[in-house]
Amino acid sequence: MKEANTSPSDATEDPKNKDDDAAAALASSKPSITKLLHLMDTSEKLMIAISFILVIGSEAANLLTPLIVANAYDILVDSSISDDEERMSSINRYLIIAIIVTIAGIVAGFLRVTIQGVVGERVVARLRCRLYSKILKQEIAFFDEHKSGELVSRLGSDTTLLQTVVSQNLPDFVTQLIKAITAIVLMFYLSVKLAGLALGGVVIIFLLSAPMGKLMAKLSKQYQDILGQAQTHSTEAIGSMRTVQAFAAERKEEARYSNKIGDPDSIPLWWPPKDKTTYRVGFFKSMVQSGFFSFVFGAGFGFLNVTLWYGFYLVLQDEMTLGDLTAFNSYIISVGFAMGQLAGSIAKVFEGLGASGRVFYLLDRIPQIPKPPSSSDEEKDDAIKPAEMVGNVEFEDVSFSYPSRPSQPVLQDVSLTIPANTTTALVGSSGSGKSTIVALLQRFYDINEGRITIDGHDLKTLDLRWLRKHIGYVQQEPSLFGLTIRENMTYGVDREVTQEELEAASKDAHAHEFISQMPEGYETLVGERGVKLSGGQKQRVAIARALLTNCRILLLDEATSALDAESEHLVQQAIDKAVKGRTVIIVAHRLSTIRQANQIVVMHNHRVVDVGQHDTLLEKSPKYQDLIKRQSVMIRNVSESGLKKLLPGVIDEEEDDGDR
């Protein structure tokens, strides 16, 4: 299998700087207009080209109108025409032409805005889908680094900014540029002297306003960045509302959010806030923005009077006609407006390009653990896809540390042999690396040393989709989706699932009874992340979901949280049925589960310290005895005589306390 490329965010090894590095990597990806244009397909590029032709048409119409009307003015004051009727009929002719040209311009303008809007929508829809697909393909370590709020903000606000660039700002920029150039050419056509003066003035105004334009772009970027941070906080809090409310932390969350947004009620209207919030940045942005436009328009119109003044002089000198001067006047206004809008759209384009840097960072990022290839890539993929999975698992001297904490070993020289169709219980102190073993078997992370094999094949050589399709996974806190029970249960299967199959899996998972008691049965919506189900119910639905995939290897991360006795019993029964005929690895916390395992792996300090069966370990493994002693939850499940024999000191004490 090909080695995945390293992304900019992975260049550093220092975990402390990881967050900053990830953020820096997002900011440092090169913005690119070319990449943006590559998001369009040929037909869209063609439509954009047509829209530019329409721009030329509509702007030409707008600019031609004053020239046509100028003729009417000249006829009005033409002393060589003595007959008023003749004068009026000539004026009528010109004005009718002017009206037709204006209407043609309006139609062309309507068509261009519509085309650009539709193309913009298509591009942003494609961009969002590609971006989402790329995010889904990233390896799990990537999600350890990037907060979900940040990614949601890339998908939402940044892509919207890009849409505006494609459908509005870039076309506006081109339109205004064409408009300004054409108007300038026409101005030179009317009077070189006057045009020279006017252009000099426009250039000076433009140059003077440029720094303000740049400042506006900078402030807009800052605004987006802070808003992104606020969104990260709010997404996190809204997604964990029960925790927020259970800890009565609403105020804390409010503060975290308003620290980024700003509190306008605590500051007078005219006073800028001190902290770096969207309010503060927006405060200055509004000032700079209005300063920019006031300056451009104020200076522009002031200068217009100067050129008019000189224009009157040229008319008196017979160097141009009055009609030419009126036409010139409207062109200079057009140039002024075009320049102002040009500066505005440049600022927006830069803002959008900033967002494109962040979006393209994600679009270009190559996942370090390839995700399942799409069906079209299937032939190209050189990963192994054996006809079937038997289920023999082997860990050979595996050492591992998480990419986000490379210096902290999580597994050291772990060797394990798990024969097919047996159940292995992983036990050990908290943080000893049990769940990590489960994660590594699904290849959520790649190991640093050693080898993990399934049926003799190195995990890295196996097709990821094939691997994961053959592995069922029930998490400690199963995560369900805000869908119906049926949709949740069939989440991992690509084929059609019949009602009989669904019920059979639910019965095996001891979920059928509670599901059928619900008014809408399998069509019941479970709420976001399954909030409408109890912990035990969620686990049983998750077990049924894993069973429906017909997995050969089943990974169970047993819940540490206490379920009531009835739930626990049902979950246990579900597990008992699920393990039959499969290779099962359970991160076990209950003695009842552990005792039934074919082998128990005792982990301590990131190493495997003992492997054996329950009775043997009870006799020979001090760490195992220690674990049993400490975990009162387990003690509850051992027969009293057995415990007394095993742990005399502990049991006598507990009996004396009377709390067993």
Ligand SMILES: Nc1ncnc2c1ncn2[C@@H]1O[C@H](COP(=O)(O)OP(=O)(O)OP(=O)(O)O)[C@@H](O)[C@H]1O
């Ligand atoms: N995504 C992660 N990034 C960095 N470190 C992690 C990550 N997940 C776990 N760890 C660390 O790896 C170590 C092993 O964690 P693991 O979840 O495998 O322990 P465990 O034995 O399953 O614990 P428990 O019984 O409490 O669930 C812990 O020190 C933990 O802090």
